[in-house]
Amino acid sequence: MRRVSRLAVAGVATATLAVTMSACGSSSSESAAGGKGKGLALAYDVGGRGDQSFNDAATAGMEKADKEFGYKSTAVEPQDGESDADKVQRLETLAKQGYNPVIGVGFAYAPAVKAAAAKFPKTTFGIVDDNTIKAKNVADLVFHEEQASYLAGVVAAKATKSNTVGFIGGVDVPLIHKFEAGFRQGVQDTKKGVKVKSQYLTQTAAEGGFSSPDKGENAAEGQIDAGADVVYAAAGLSGQGVIKAAAAHKVWAIGVDSDQYKQAALAKYKQYILTSAMKDVAGAVYNLAKSVHDGKPRTGEVRASLASGGVGLADSNPAFKSNADIQAAVKKAEEGIKNGTIKVKTS
Incomplete structure (x- = not known):
């Protein structure tokens, strides 16, 4: 690395x-x-x-x-x-x-x-x-990271079979809290009873929360062992470890910021990257x-924002694009956020 x-x-x-x-x-x-x-x-x-x-x-x-x-x-x-x-x-x-x-x-x-x-x-x-x-x-x-994260939560709730999903934040700071808040709300609004396990890798960036794939991998291993079959990470470089762990256990990962399904360094894991919560x-x-x-x-x-096209979900994985149930739920959520009927939390 x-x-x-x-x-x-x-x-x-x-x-x-x-x-x-x-x-x-x-x-x-x-x-x-x-x-x-x-x-x-x-x-x-x-x-x-x-x-x-x-x-x-x-x-x-x-x-x-x-x-x-x-x-x-x-x-x-x-x-x-x-x-x-x-x-x-x-x-x-x-x-x-x-x-x-x-x-x-x-x-x-x-x-x-x-x-x-x-x-x-x-x-x-x-x-x-x-x-x-x-x-x-x-x-x-x-x-508006929380808006894309809400959509990621919708996808996670629709994709989970175990009714347990995970969120891994790189550093415990307000910016990353927005990702968790949106994700958690999206999950809960979509499917009642789904548990959201949450973990932050470090308290400060200097401790490597955004730059340590090994920390991300270990955190994801713990959440997967506890039953999570969808894991979403907002952790920068550390997120690569989360994706690696998800692929090893054949569960879904949700990427962040970029369309991680298309990233060359993650190509061998891409079939397990269901979507990515992107910001432009x-x-x-x-x-x-x-x-x-x-x-x-x-x-x-x-x-x-979602309305301006500055945040949203990636649709590169055929498993995401071809799932009619997920697509319908995401479209409904997008419309709600854009017209204001869904107010996404930031904390």
Whole structure:
């Protein structure tokens, strides 16, 4: 398994990204920002590129922008044990080099994005999964994850034979609570009496909750041994272990963020990935890059929903597409969420 502590850079040499910048941003230090053809920059959260989920979705958005606009964008991996100050320096270096927008992929980047945006007011910054930053040059790219998770719960309730399903969260934080809340409500609204077993891998991201497939596998093994025949994980790279365990026991897994049925690294398990609760991180990254390219940068809260097409379920697995009972239940739930008759909980 790839070491997530490795500092990897896509698009430019590592030495270039290691350039030390001045402690204080100024208009002169920002002169390169927005340079034609320079492109955007992604700063990955834990799990990094290759997680087959959240970070890879952001990468897909970057690659689409590169192809369409002729950009030469870059993406930088995190390091183990790094501080907020390390994140700030990373973002400031990228802005100084002229990348625009500069996007922190994950809520852990909130303090760093706030600090860097204040020093580089001419650069547009984005942050995925956080809406706490109120600045004129920051776009908060957020999602109604609970809506897609509700649909995943509907599917789990329809698919279970044991009347026991499982939820595995990577880290015990409010963002992941939204996934569990929606999933649990979807299950309970669809089939009374189904038990939902829930487990969080770690209390903090630094403990590896989003980056440890072995932790995900062990948690899934425990839930499956306790009777769960459908397991849904919102755990980043750790979710690969959940899917592996589900396949080993020939039970259903529900993926997250990306269509994990299509992920090359998970190909040998794909027949057991019934569906994935997706959120269009790729679209959010691409759309922000396009707005900057068009000279009309988006800022403020940009929240994607089921109604906007920003969240939903993957339908790649023929077992999902061909099941009329599941399809009917999902369609009914989608209509209810969109017209407001179903209010999905977030906690």
